[in-house]
Structures are given as C-alpha cells and as structure tokens.
Amino acid sequence: MFSCSGSDDSSVNQDDNAINPPTWIQGTWYSNFDGVNTGIGFKITSDDFCTVLQSTQNCWKELVETSAGQLTVNENTSDTDYTISFTGAGSSTSIHLQKVSATEIKTVTTSGLETHYYKQ
Numbered sequence: 001m002f003s004c005s006g007s008d009d010s011s012v013n014q015d016d017n018a019i020n021p022p023t024w025i026q027g028t029w030y031s032n033f034d035g036v037n038t039g040i041g042f043k044i045t046s047d048d049f050c051t052v053l054q055s056t057q058n059c060w061k062e063l064v065e066t067s068a069g070q071l072t073v074n075e076n077t078s079d080t081d082y083t084i085s086f087t088g089a090g091s092s093t094s095i096h097l098q099k100v101s102a103t104e105i106k107t108v109t110t111s112g113l114e115t116h117y118y119k120q
Contacts, residue, residue, distance in 0.1 A: 017069075019049050019061055019084070022077045025097060028052075029105055029117035041117050042097075049084055049095075060086060081108075 021044050030041035030052070043050040048061035064071050064086070071088035085094040096108040103119040 017064060017073050019047055019073055021049060022082060024099060025082050028120045030120060031115055031117050
C-alpha cells in the first residue's frame with residue numbers, strides 16, 4: 001500500500017504543510033473481500049487523510065498540526081493519481097492511490113500489488 005511517486009504529477013503541495021486532496025478522491029473508501037466490506041480503507045476529506053481499520057481511524061491532520069513542524073506533508077496530484085507522503089523523525093510514509101472510476105480507487109505499490117477500494 002506504500003510507494004513512491006513519479007515526477008510527472010501535475011500538482012505538488014510541499015510548502016504549506018496542509019492536506020489538500022483533490023475532489024475526486026474525497027469520501028470514504030473500503031476494500032471488499034468476496035463482496036464483503038473488510039472495514040479497511042480511507043476516509044479522505046478536503047483537509048484530512050485518515051486510514052481506517054475497522055472502527056479505528058488514524059487521521060493525519062491533527063498529527064501534522066500538533067507536531068510543531070516535525071512532521072511534513074507532500075502531495076502529488078493529477079486527474080487520476082494522488083500520492084500523499086508524511087515525513088518526520090527520520091522516517092517517511094507514502095500512499096499512492098489511483099482512480100479506477102468515480103466509485104473505485106486502488107493502491108499502487110512498487111511491487112505491483114494492488115488493493116481496490118470502493119466508495120461508500
């Protein structure tokens with residue numbers, strides 16, 4: 001689920017340290033297994049990016065805001081790709097999502113594994 005982004009993305013957010021996902025990816029997305037919601041996914045708003053595992057949400061906006069500049073955000077966006085990276089304390093987390101349709105996205109990894117998520 002984690003990967004690096006290419007340099008051909010049309011928009012890059014590095015300076016304001018805010019989270020600004022594009023409109024097309026905003027919403028709540030869950031993976032399915034044999035047609036059953038796994039409870040694993042993302043909740044993405046106009047100013048936050050949350051990972052969801054069952055009933056637990058881990059949202060990055062508050063972490064960035066309370067880190068006193070120790071955690072930074074980098075976003076790369078286009079009409080079909082969204083990559084968000086968080087860097088701090090010598091480590092980095094990057095998530096690359098790609099639009100499949102208006103109701104389906106997938107994670108893109110460097111190893112070629114894909115997980116599909118469906119808009120709720």
